[in-house]
Amino acid sequence: MAPSPVGRITRGTTGANRLRRVDRWIARHPALRRTGDPLVVDLGFGASIVTALELEARLRRARPDVEVLGLEIDPARVASARAQLAAVRAGATSFAPDTQVRAELGGFEIPLPGDRRPSVIRAFNVLRQYEETAVPDAWSRMASRLAPRGVLVEGTCDEIGRVATWVAIGEDAVPTTLTVALRLAGLEHPSIAAERLPKALIHHNVPGEPVHAFLSALDREWERAAGLSAFGPVQRWRGALEAMSARWPLRDRSRWRLGEVTVPWGAVAPAT
Structure with missing residues (x-):
């Protein structure tokens, strides 16, 4: 019997x-761009696999050979995702029928066959x-599954994607950067990212x-x-x-023109 996935079922939003x-x-x-095996894992895709499908569509512009593996610890969500993927392959959606996305049961342990690593x-x-x-511990478990020079991108966004932040973490489980994207x-105040x-x-x-000093300075x-402002919000x-x-x-x-700013992790890492 396969071991149970590691983690908790999310709200699925x-x-x-x-x-x-x-x-x-x-x-x-x-x-992604330099790897010989462009396998990308979307961990915790939720109640719908749409964000994994969108991820594949965006990444294939840079890597036409990209594969996306969606992982969920809820078997019902995996079954629902597979039904969605069947509709995609049947040409019944706006996504490419040859999309390289699949859905499997899994959590922080990132189960993959053989020696393959994302x-x-x-x-x-x-x-x-x-x-x-x-x-x-979650960072360590996920990062340990990365391919050499791979990256774990762990973060949060609001419900419609207008506010997002994420940490980039290397295969040694050490964070390297924080990115804020708005x-x-x-926009009234960039510190809305605090939420x-x-x-x-x-x-x-x-x-x-x-991190408080960083957002306050922003x-x-x-x-x-x-x-x-007369020249536009980007300026x-x-x-x-x-x-x-x-x-x-x-x-x-x-990347500033996209509403992003990235700083080394050491500049914002918790002091206590």
Whole structure:
């Protein structure tokens, strides 16, 4: 008998286009582009496998040979996902009939046959219901299954994907970066991201903690850049990040136009 999947059943909330921001980020990551085996795991796809289908559609533009494995610990969700995939292959949906997506039972142990290992694991909105103390073990279990130079992308977003944050974690289970991605049109304060911080950070958004200092600085510079609003929210965002970069080690400047900002994990890691 196969061992039981490791983890808890999530609420299963999902929705079309919800994970577009992190999908775009994964699509340009070296872990996907340079691997010889572009296997990507979508851990905890929820009540519908639509986000795994969208992930495959976005990634195949960068890697036409990509495969996506959706994992769920709820057998009923796996059965439902397989029915959805049958409809896709029958040409009854907007997704390509030759989509390389499958659904299997599994959790943090990332069950795969033989010695195959994924180049990317996306675990979104999975750890929100856990205690913070459970995060290191979950990271370690998932990261241990990665291919060499692979990446675990663990994060959270709001219900419609306008606010998202995620941590990139290497095969050694050590986090490397935090990314904040926001819809800039209509944005009042970038610190809205605090509501969707990964579990490892969300309880540390208090004075004295690095992540609080980071989000506070982001708010301040966003306010100071208000004069650039006449040129659009992207210019205002860029102006805010240019000012922040004098004091913060911001990365991926080319991604700023998408409403993203990435910092090394060490700049925001919990102090306590």
